[in-house]
Amino acid sequence: MIASLSGTVLKVGLDSIVMGVGGVGMLVHTTPATATSVHLGQPAELATTLVVREDSLTLYGFATEAEKHVFETVQTVSGVGPRLALALLAVLSPDAVRLALGSGDLATLTKVPGIGKKGAERLVLELRDKLGALPGATDAAVPQPKPQHEQWREQVLEALVGLGWTARQADVALDKVAPRAAEGAGVSALLRAALQELGR
Incomplete structure (x- = not known):
């Protein structure tokens, strides 16, 4: 090598x-x-x-080891080859890739030529944990831990899984609607919001 x-x-x-x-x-x-x-x-x-x-x-x-790490890691996902991995780095910095994967930001990932919605979802599901801490990442860029055991989260998660989504897909959507829960939104409103996120 x-x-x-x-x-x-x-x-x-x-x-x-x-x-x-x-x-x-x-x-x-x-x-x-x-x-x-x-x-x-x-x-x-x-x-x-x-x-x-x-x-x-x-x-x-x-130019950096962080870019090389992203390039090699994203290719562990089925359907992602070196050309697509390089295109990802041409559009997004390593930290931007890590943040997009960590937050389930499909809109950012689909800005990359060759990555559609399904491909972006697959990247998030398979790489969310693998690219959680890239070399050179700053503390300020590390996403804050999400509360995992709030009652609303468990109820909405159960409902989404019952509708056919995987627990990992549901978690991505729940992370996105969590701010609404902090603002006092009810379980039914949070479920609708999560379904909208999953339907994008």
């Missing part, structure tokens, strides 16, 4: 860099932001991941 590259920038494209390392020009696929952060003829260092396929060896490069 090629974990990192240090060398001279030989060529810069829109989403790729050629780096000279030990007399060899290495093509590295990157986000546009990473490509514009390096300078032709200057030394650079990238965290990298080598993706091995039957017919190809493709190197992906990142």
